[in-house]
Amino acid sequence: MADDVLFEFLHMEMVSHIYKDQASRGEMEKDRATCVSTLEGMGFRVGQGLIERFTKDSPSFKDDLDVMKFICKDFWINVFRKQIDNLRTNHQGTYVLQDNKFALLTQFSNGKQYLEEAPKYLAYSCGLVRGALSNLGMDCVVTAEVSLMPSCKFQVVIQKI
């Protein structure tokens, strides 16, 4: 319990710091994008570190779907204390991971009223996923979408070279 809270609180503080910091520089519109990308970048590096630990005793993966299943199950449980509830794919490199009760959104009141605040609290996690996949050899674009708190959909699009 304590540890979860430790991570969640630190995450909240970090988001709030990064947004305040930008605001204090007197810039405005481009800020949002910068903050999101700062948080995403931090998540990316943490995701790279985490996946290295999590996979050190795992057998190698058969294919992309196998990797995604690992992310949905082992990775998600380790980081967010639960599995992804639903994984869908178009079998052409796009995956949608749905979490019906996403850990970093549970502090919000349910429903639609704070929807516009959500992206702040998802950027870091998008980075986590992108970093993890990147270290497993998959270059991806990861975005997140909330239509009703605290449920959240992460979309992973593999970049073909």
Added chain:
Amino acid sequence: MADDVLFEFLHMEMVSHIYKDQASRGEMEKDRATCVSTLEGMGFRVGQGLIERFTKDSPSFKDDLDVMKFICKDFWINVFRKQIDNLRTNHQGTYVLQDNKFALLTQFSNGKQYLEEAPKYLAYSCGLVRGALSNLGMDCVVTAEVSLMPSCKFQVVIQKI
């Protein structure tokens, strides 16, 4: 295991972000102090939140020493996975908490060679302790000192009004 790493990695990223961010603004000497105080402030707010959770089922405390014992044991175990190894006091409001293997310093090589990097990685934790104590009604100044990694001493000085 995973959770500890999650917190440690996020902490590392945060420290590195805050220092890089300051550096990019082209200021120099006053930077160190600003970074330390930013990190300390983040820790402070997290410490306030944590202690509220940790003490919700605890009986009330007899005196300051009783509070400090709680910090050394329950609080430290919840946050850093071990107890404080040694607690000393002059019975006049100063406490020294010694941790012989402080969680956020274990990634450094032992010994003296990175000593000057240590304050960066202690500021947040000083804030955690100060925030926790503050919510228990004790206004304190908390500083940390390392003479040999990964051992660390936190000094808590209660501010008399």
